[in-house]
Amino acid sequence: MSSRNNSNKITLFVITYNEEENIKQLFKSFKWVDDITIVDSFSEDNTIKIAKKFTNKIYLNKFINFQKQRNFSLNKIKSKWILMIDADEVLSPGSKFIIQELIKDKSVDGYWFPRRQYINKCTYLKFGYFYPDWQLRLFRNDKGYMFKGLIHERIAIPENKTKFVKNVEIYHNPSRSKYNSFKSFFRFVKYIQIEGKEVSKEEISNLNLLKNILIETVRHSFRSFIRKKGYLDGYNGFRAAINFGFYQGGIALYALLFRLNILKK
Numbered sequence: 001m002s003s004r005n006n007s008n009k010i011t012l013f014v015i016t017y018n019e020e021e022n023i024k025q026l027f028k029s030f031k032w033v034d035d036i037t038i039v040d041s042f043s044e045d046n047t048i049k050i051a052k053k054f055t056n057k058i059y060l061n062k063f064i065n066f067q068k069q070r071n072f073s074l075n076k077i078k079s080k081w082i083l084m085i086d087a088d089e090v091l092s093p094g095s096k097f098i099i100q101e102l103i104k105d106k107s108v109d110g111y112w113f114p115r116r117q118y119i120n121k122c123t124y125l126k127f128g129y130f131y132p133d134w135q136l137r138l139f140r141n142d143k144g145y146m147f148k149g150l151i152h153e154r155i156a157i158p159e160n161k162t163k164f165v166k167n168v169e170i171y172h173n174p175s176r177s178k179y180n181s182f183k184s185f186f187r188f189v190k191y192i193q194i195e196g197k198e199v200s201k202e203e204i205s206n207l208n209l210l211k212n213i214l215i216e217t218v219r220h221s222f223r224s225f226i227r228k229k230g231y232l233d234g235y236n237g238f239r240a241a242i243n244f245g246f247y248q249g250g251i252a253l254y255a256l257l258f259r260l261n262i263l264k265k
Contacts, residue, residue, distance in 0.1 A: 039070075041060075071146050109140045115170040116170065118173065139157060143157075178243055209252050221246075
């Protein structure tokens with residue numbers, strides 16, 4: 001890891017749970033950062049054992065939702081900049097040098113990067129909801145910003161204090177994609193449940209929740225495949241649009257199940 005003046009130091013921050021298949025490759029690709037901080041949800045595999053080879057800043061914290069897990073980490077990180085990456089992601093080649101220039105700009109508090117959703121080793125989705133899929137992943141840690149949102153959480157930085165950077169891309173590992181098969185969608189049911197539980201607390205009638213199971217599924221599938229030109233990705237774009245639609249409709253379904261006490265809150 002590098003040693004630079006504190007004002008430009010970067011900490012790589014990763015949330016983990018049973019990530020032994022990804023964590024080693026991740027750390028090897030980020031040898032250039034100044035520090036690494038891990039917040040783990042009590043992994044049952046070798047994640048912690050592997051992580052200890054790269055950092056001693058590993059914190060165990062029970063997972064409730066991503067917002068709380070990420071905010072828990074902010075007090076643990078002392079560097080001025082945080083680079084937040086998921087365990088199944090890496091950055092495009094050459095990103096190191098671009099990022100080291102970006103953090104010199106004192107007028108910017110956060111940077112958005114496009115993310116590629118790979119469905120196999122060579123193919124990623126280029127249309128629909130799935131690209132550029134901007135992610136706010138590099139941000140200042142000295143302004144008191146906190147994360148908001150339960151699943152699709154992001155650091156709450158005013159938009160006029162951020163910039164979009166096209167030439168640093170996030171590559172998402174296809175092994176964890178919810179779009180590379182219809183079955184892969186079921187890997188994310190636990191996240192649908194978390195969102196559904198929160199929606200169940202909102203002021204929306206049971207009848208409207210019931211309607212939204214169908215409406216949200218159709219609306220998001222249609223919008224991704226037709227309006228956002230997901231059809232240009234062919235069958236891959238169709239499958240991704242359907243899975244995304246079912247994800248959105250599933251939130252309404254679980255909200256209704258929680259509301260009716262069919263599932264325990």
